[in-house]
Amino acid sequence: QVQLVESGGGLVQPGGSLRLACAADGSIRGIYAMGWHRQAPGKQRELVAIISGGTTTNYADSVKGRFTISRDDNKNTVYLQMNSLKPEDTAVYYCNADRNYVNVLKGGPFGSWGQGTQVTVSS
Numbered sequence: 001q002v003q004l005v006e007s008g009g010g011l012v013q014p015g016g017s018l019r020l021a022c023a024a025d026g027s028i029r030g031i032y033a034m035g036w037h038r039q040a041p042g043k044q045r046e047l048v049a050i051i052s053g054g055t056t057t058n059y060a061d062s063v064k065g066r067f068t069i070s071r072d073d074n075k076n077t078v079y080l081q082m083n084s085l086k087p088e089d090t091a092v093y094y095c096n097a098d099r100n101y102v103n104v105l106k107g108g109p110f111g112s113w114g115q116g117t118q119v120t121v122s123s
Contacts, residue, residue, distance in 0.1 A: 001112045002026040009117030020080040022095030029073040035104040038091035085121045092116040
């Protein structure tokens with residue numbers, strides 16, 4: 001399993017943008033599905049976006065049209081570009097990698113998880 005490290009979180013005003021990055025310590029090329037999940041205080045963790053080992057992507061309805069997930073296999077890194085941020089996007093964002101796409105989709109205990117990065121959207 002690869003080790004994952006997230007970066008790019010912070011405080012941003014409503015309507016602003018952030019780009020999260022998740023760097024793996026090994027190759028993810030064509031093997032790993034990658035996902036971003038988030039957990040807000042008092043709420044269950046939820047899937048935000050997922051990208052297959054190729055280029056297939058899927059998004060939570062709440063972020064469609066605002067967030068974009070992408071991967072750079074040359075850098076072993078997956079990104080989450082977040083635009084038009086809303087206060088309800090405030091959460092800890094976690095990166096997840098697994099060879100099985102369904103495991104990432106379900107956000108279960110399998111695969112690799114990063115330590116999380118805080119995103120706070122507030123004026």
